[in-house]
Amino acid sequence: MGDRSSVTVGVLGSYGGRNVGDEAILTAMLDRIRGGRPDARLVLFSRSPDHSRTMHPDVEVVGWEGVCREGISEHLRRLSVLVLGGGGILYNTEARRYLRLARTAQDLGVPLFTYAIGAGPLTDEADCAWIRATLSDAAEVTVRDEESKLVLEEAGLTRPITVTADPALLLEPGDCGGELLRAEAVPQGVRLVGMSVREPGRAAEHLDEDGYHQLLASVGDFLVHRLEAHVVFVPMERDDIRHAHGVVSHMAEADRCTVLRGSYHPQQVLDIVKQLDLAIGMRLHFLIFAALAGIPLLPLPYAGKVFDFAQQIGAPALRGVVRETAGLLLAEVDRLWDERPARAAHTVARTAAMKLRAAETGDRLLAYLDRTAPRTLVRSTMPTVAAPIG
Structure with missing residues (x-):
């Protein structure tokens, strides 16, 4: 030891x-x-x-x-x-x-x-x-x-x-998101809706690649037509870029989309998400970043962890991206946009409670360390001054 x-x-x-x-x-x-x-x-x-x-x-x-x-x-x-x-x-x-x-x-x-x-x-x-x-x-x-x-x-x-709760809830947003989006040639002065996709695999065993690409393409086109929005795909892993392009390839309004390609630190991605007007996504930490940024969000559950987060944040209880029909999903997107001020305020309140639970994990670890590995005392290098007499 x-x-x-x-x-x-x-x-x-x-x-x-x-x-x-x-x-x-x-x-x-x-x-x-x-x-x-x-x-x-x-x-x-x-x-x-x-x-x-x-x-x-x-x-x-x-x-x-x-x-x-x-x-x-x-x-x-x-x-x-x-x-x-x-x-x-x-x-x-x-x-x-x-x-x-x-x-x-x-x-x-x-x-x-x-x-x-x-x-x-x-x-x-x-x-x-x-x-x-x-x-x-x-x-x-x-x-x-x-x-x-x-x-x-x-x-x-x-x-x-x-x-407790996910440690990433303790990150704080900065102010470099606008600059990063400009470097990616994302249009300015328009509504921006962020989307997050992921690959099928052992952690997402029930995803059908072609099926969910087509489903999310319908959502993307709806966002362009209904909100006059520009859709920004935010990859959380490098392979997400390929799946984002898979979604875009099924869209009629592919020219109204940007797939981000830069390699960013978590703080930078959080700052990018802060620039969005709405967030719709599969990746858990994309949704956590949206909650931290205080913007309305719609989780697209593919696994238990996303269902659980949706419940904690008070988001719509969708059955999962693999089982939703396009009509029901578009109705939820429409409702989210119409109710966005109330949804955003609700998200901020729920997120504050989750951040307190996230902080508890660190508190427990630090308390354990204090019990088992006492803090190193730093000796003062200042000379000792005798107290005056009288």
């Missing part, structure tokens, strides 16, 4: 994968740890060390994929605690990859703290076994939504689980 006169915090999650949402979680998490424990050394375990060093130049970065147990153990031994999360990394076939490293840390005597983690879909028995074996021994288990708690319980985890 690391030197208990100081604290070394390891962070493990889906980092280095060039996903804006994951990087937003990491940014907020690191800021919270630094703010509460400026004496902490930070070690980031990354899937792509070069990318992570560019994004976080002031953090020690360790690559872990493809590294043998002995090789990674030398880094784990230095830790006071390993923080797992946040983000939705505990799902079929993926969970075991992260939990194997987490279990190695535990075997070395390093405590595990899960940080507002996301779970599901999780039905594979091998992954469920890793959940039970690893998280049962964790110092604390916090998840970002009720859906994740239910998934872990159904996997057989019987220990207490605390529900």
Whole structure:
């Protein structure tokens, strides 16, 4: 274990994968740890060390994929605690990859703290076994939504689980969005509606690519005709660009769309979203950014985490992007636009409550560190002055 006169915090999650949402979680998490424990050394375990060093130049970065147990153990031994999360990394076939490293840390005597983690879909028995074996021994288990708690319980985890909220809710918007949109040649002086799409895959098992491309193309054309809007596709992963073009290829008004192509930090994407008049999307963190920006939003659920967020934010309870008909979806978009002042005010109030829950995760981690790794006292270098007599 690391030197208990100081604290070394390891962070493990889906980092280095060039996903804006994951990087937003990491940014907020690191800021919270630094703010509460400026004496902490930070070690980031990354899937792509070069990318992570560019994004976080002031953090020690360790690559872990493809590294043998002995090789990674030398880094784990230095830790006071390993923080797992946040983000939705505990799902079929993926969970075991992260939990194997987490279990190695535990075997070395390093405590595990899960940080507002996301779970599901999780039905594979091998992954469920890793959940039970690893998280049962964790110092604390916090998840970002009720859906994740239910998934872990159904996997057989019987220990207490605390529900907080996504760490990215603690990011604060800046003011560079207008400049970034101008650089992407997005028209000025018009209504802007942001859209977010994603790829099918293990985390979105029921998406039919052609079907949802056509469905969202109908939404895009409606936005142009009904609102005289320009549609801005905001990729949260690089592969989202391809799927955004797939949607645009089905639109009659393709010339009234822009697919953003720049590589942006989370703060920059949040600033871009702040420039929008309306947000409609699939990606969870695009919707979180819209909530932080205080603009009306319509989630297009494809998984439990988006359903859960829609309920928490008070958005329309759509059945899911894979099951909605175009007519019902367009009616919801129309209603959202007509009710946007009230919807925006409602979103701001709900978001404020969620931010308080998001802050609780960091509070719990810092309290744990204060109990197990006392703060380093800095001796004063000022000379001692004797008190006057009399």
